[in-house]
Amino acid sequence: MPDLDKLEVNPNDDLPREMRVLQLRNLIETLEIADKIAHHGYLITSSELADLMDINASAVTSRGDNWPWRNWIVSRVRREGNQILWQLERTEQVNLTDSLN
Secondary structure (H helix, E strand, O other), rough: OOOHHHHHOOOHHHHHHHHHHHHHHHHHHHHHHHHHHHOOOOOHHHHHHHOOOOOOOOOOOOOEEEEEOOOOOEEEEEEEEEEEEEEEEHHHHHHHHHHOO
């Protein structure tokens, strides 16, 4: 018998299919934006990263200088004035670079 305390409950299960598909489309758009940021080497602020990840900006800065998020490694690059700038790098690229060294 499964342990009911450990079962994952998905709040989206009660949503109509159309809403779940819309959420998936929004997710794909977010992931495509992250991919474009990584591909072009754009630097983004903590608040922009928080918006992308849909979390509070303070949660971004409290995670440290390097950490994984989905298919990317998020790295703190530098500070410009009162802004911290972050870079996204695809994990496949990081793993490929590591294996070549």
